Amino acid sequence: MTLLAKLATFRALFFDDGFSGREQARQRHFCTSGFQTQSTTSIQMEVNMGAHELDKQGLSRRNMLAASAAMLAGGAAAGIAATTATALAGPEMPEGAPPLPWKWVTLDPLEAGQRAYRFYLEKDGCGTASYLSLLSLLKEKVGYPWTTLPDMMMSHAAAGYAGHGTLCGALGGAACIINLVAYDPKDPAFRQIIDRLFYWYAEQDFPSNRFDDISEFPNQVKAKAMSPLCHTSVSKWAMTAGAKISSEEKKARCAKVAGEVVYMVTQAFNEYFAGTWVPPVWKPSEEIEHCVKCHGPDDASHSRPSKFNQQGHMECLMCHDDHMA
Ligand code: HEC
Ligand code: HEC
DSSP states (O other): OOHHHHHHHHHHHHSOOOSOHHHHHHHHHHHHTTTSSOOHHHHHHHHHHHHHHHHHTTOOHHHHHHHHHHHHHHOOHHHHHHHHHHHHTSTTOOOOOOOSOOOOOOOOHHHHHHHHHHHHHHTTSHHHHHHHHHHHHHHHHTOTTGGGSOTTTTGGGTTTTTTOOOBOHHHHHHHHHHHHHHOOTTOTHHHHHHHHHHHHHHHOEEOOSTTGGGOSSOSOOOEEOOSSBHHHHHHHHHHHHTOOTTSHHHHHHHHHHHHHHHHHHHHHHHHHHTTOOOOOOOOOOGGGHHHHHHSOOOSTTOOSOOSSOOOOOSOGGGTOOOTTO
16 A cells, blocks of 8 residues: 555544645644655655754764665655664664653742743743743753753643643643652652642632732732633633633733742742642542542542542532532
C-alpha cells in the first residue's frame, strides 16, 4: 500500500471527512502534517535539522545525509523511521531528563504571581501564565534541568484546555510544576498538594485584589469559583459581574486568578520545603460529608474498597440533588 493510501485509510478510520475543501486542507495540516502533505523539500529540511541536532551530539553529518538520501530514494515513512532510529541508536545519545523530583528554591510568591498575571495577558492565557511564571523563575534560579522544558508546553490548557472549559488552565499549569517538584512514588504529598489546591480554588471568591496595582481593572466584582472547572469559575463570575466572556475585564479577572493560583502554590512550596507546611488531606465540606461516607473512596489510588462507586472531591450538590434529604 502506498503511503497516501495508508493515510487515506487512517483518515477514514479516525476523522469524519464530511467537511469542506478548505476545512479539509486545514484539518489535514492539523491532523497529519509530518506525514502526508509534506513536500520532499520540507522532509529534506527536517532531516537536515535533525542532522544539525545530531551534529551537536557528535554524530557524523555525512552518515545522516547518506541516510536522508536513502530515505528520499525510498520515500516511505517506515524508511524514515527506520533510518532515523538507526542513526539515533549510537552510544553518544544524551541521557534523558533526570528523574523526578526536580529542585525547588524559595521564590517570592508576589513576583511569581505578578509574572503569571502578565504572562496571561502578554502570552496566551492561563495555562502558560501559571506554568511559565514558575518555570521561568526556576530556570533563572535553579537552571538545569528546568532549562530543558519548553516555555509553551501548557499553551493548550488555556480556557479550560483548548477552549473546552474543563479544568482551569491555571490549575493545570501549576499542577504540572507541582508534579515535577514533588513527585515521589512512595509519598502522596504531591497529590495532596494538587488536591488541596483544587478545592481551595473552588472555595475562592475570585478575583482577589492582590494584583490591583498592576491591573487596568482594580477592585473587580468577586464570585465563588464553585469548582476547579473553567466553565463554572468563569461563568459564575461573568454572570455576577454582568461581564462578557470576551471582554477585557474577563481577561483581567482570569489573569488575576492565574496570579493568585501561582501565589498560593509558591507560598505553599516555600513552606513545604522549609518543613513548616504539611499538605492537608482532603476533608469534605459539611454539606457533602454524608455523601462521601457512603460514596467513598477517600483517596485517589483507591487503596480501600469504595462503597457506591464515585471518584472525586468536587462539591456533589453542584450537580446532584441530595437523595437522602
Ligand atoms: C446512607 C448512604 C448514602 C448517603 C448518605 C448518600 N448516598 Fe447516594 N446512594 C446511596 C446508595 C445505596 C445508592 C444506590 C447505589 C446503587 O444502586 O448502587 C446511591 C446512589 C446515588 C447516586 C446514583 C444516582 C441514582 O439515581 O442511581 C448518586 C448520584 C448519589 N447517590 C449521590 C449522592 C449524593 C450527592 C449524596 C449526598 C448529598 C448521597 N448520594 C448521599 C447511598 C447513599
Ligand atoms: C460536575 C458535576 C458532578 C459533580 C460535581 C459530581 N457528580 Fe456525581 N455524577 C455526575 C454525572 C453527570 C453522573 C452520571 C449520572 C447519570 O448518568 O445519571 C454522576 C454519577 C454519580 C454516581 C453514580 C455512579 C455509578 O457508577 O452508579 C454517584 C454515586 C455520584 N455521581 C456521586 C457523586 C458524589 C458523592 C459527588 C461529590 C463527592 C459527585 N457525584 C459530584 C456529575 C457530577
